[in-house]
Amino acid sequence: MLKERLYYIDSYCKTFTTRVVKESLDNMGNWNVVLENTAFYPTGGGQPHDMGLLNGIQVTNVEEIDGEIYHTVAERLDPTGEVEGVIDWGRRFDHMQQHAGQHILTAAFVELFGFPTVSFHLGKELCSIDIDVEDVSAEQLEAAESLANEIVLRNLPIETKWVTETELDQYSLRKNVAVTDEIRLVIIPEYDYNGCGGTHPSSTGQVSAIKILSTEKQKRKVRVYFACGGRVLQQLQRKNYFLAEASQQLSAPEDSVNTAITKLLETNRTLEKALDEAREALLSFEAKDLLLNKERGIVKAVFKGRTVKELQKLARLLVAEADDVIVLLVAETEDRLQFVAARGAAVEMSMKQVSASALLAINGKGGGNDAFVQGGGERTMAGEELMNKMLVSFNLDI
Structure with a gap:
């Protein structure tokens, strides 16, 4: 059963022991194993798979096929005896922060403006949600981000609960669930109720922070790029580095970089115009010279x-x-x-x-x-x- 998988029983499980029940060699020459039980989360619901080690051998991919979880390993495992699994905790916790942050930010857009999220992507550096609206203002983005971070700071519990289809009416779900058998709800009491199969921290405070970084139009929807937790600090460090570099190259203090860039662009436009005029003059002279020949x-x-x-x-x-x-x-x-x-x-x-x-x-x-x-x-x-x-x-x- 789904609820018996180790990553659902305890999303903080970092190590476990199990046994191999099936192994196979795919057409790419990779060994894949199915275990009695696993703490490795398979790719799904917008969340990438876990990585880590099985008996010291690198796990490079985890995916669920026909109800079985296949672990792709860098070399063949000994199919006899116990297998020790070690989760790449840094990757797992990062994914927990991003996924929980997505729930919080998505709920903020719904609560404030009624903007539903239609898709979620958890990338290596940034996350994104597509909200079902043709346009969103800077003020709306700021308000949603502010509410989301307020929920983070309140350190509300993040609960998971398995329910049946007949029990769904007891909860104010943000959207309809896509499954009918074992239904897993992720709940932030009085704020968000959502069917989800991902891994999450036990409280909103562990998300640390949520920062909206940019948006772009996607047909009749808006894609919102954001970062949560440790990625916010990474983005801040990255942007601070580029700001410092720009400040040095422009010989301007950091708070005047924008003004310096504006002046530089104006100068560049003037030079480009002068260069175009010079090129046109040269072409005119060249044309006259060619006509002579x-x-x-x-x-x-x-x-x-x-x-x-x-x-x-x-x-x-x-x-x-x-x-x-x-x-x-x-x-x-x-x-x-x-x-x-x-x-x-x-x-x-x-x-x-x-x-x-x-x-x-x-x-x-x-x-x-x-x-x-x-x-x-x-x-x-x-x-x-x-x-x-x-x-x-x-x-x-x-």
């Missing part, structure tokens, strides 16, 4: 390391400057070729024929219209060779 009405050039965006700008400047020219530009990198072909307003020839020829030669993709095309593909040849193929498509050889 046109041959038989064609301006052509092969570049190294230029972006297709630069080629497009240059081509547009050229056909704006001279409406009787055809422009063929190629850019090559270590593994890619890109091209642009354009015509002036006085030219009737379609650029699509040069595009088709070029794309075929480089196994590429592109697009455009009769007046302007661009594309790119594999570097199957040198840039000059691609240029020659583009010229041949016009029956030209310059």
Whole structure:
């Protein structure tokens, strides 16, 4: 029965002895064992599995399959005799703090605003809940966090109770339970009643603290990222480290980092604008220089390391400057070729024929219209060779 599993009898159980009742080798070459009883919690309900040791051998995964708990071990266990299990307590207690914190935070959203939680994820660094609402304000987040931490500080008991389906009406459950046989309730008296199969501390005070860190939209829901217990301190240390680094690099006191960043961003925007203007001026000069070297009405050039965006700008400047020219530009990198072909307003020839020829030669993709095309593909040849193929498509050889 579920209620007889050691992690349900005592979530603080760190060591236990048992025997192997079944072993198997999976198709990945991993040994899996089923024990007479176990304190290892299997993955489920948003909570990751426990880790630890069986007879000194590392347990790497724990999962429940058809009512049996399989422990994946780093090497084969001796299937005879007693087995000593040791739970990775740091991992287990962290999960207990996060899961209980989730219950408390979820209940706070429901109690204050009627926002139900529809999913929970306990990650390696952060936890998240998805609340069934399209938007949540900063004031609502602050209020929910404040109420949650008030419940933590009250150090209320966290109780577990096994009930039958007919007994459920006695409790004000936050949501309907998904099981009908052995039903386990996790209860914070007068605050939260919830069907749950996870492990939890015996009181809210052991959660220590709950901190909401950020939110993001998830379709028509809001995902709330948070941390509990020891993870709050870890996040504080991490953020303090980055703040100190930023303070040093900006030569600004920590409480003025935001102002310094704002000034830096303003300066950066000014510089970027000036740089864009300089680039446009250089492209204009480059276009005039290329026009001086046109041959038989064609301006052509092969570049190294230029972006297709630069080629497009240059081509547009050229056909704006001279409406009787055809422009063929190629850019090559270590593994890619890109091209642009354009015509002036006085030219009737379609650029699509040069595009088709070029794309075929480089196994590429592109697009455009009769007046302007661009594309790119594999570097199957040198840039000059691609240029020659583009010229041949016009029956030209310059």
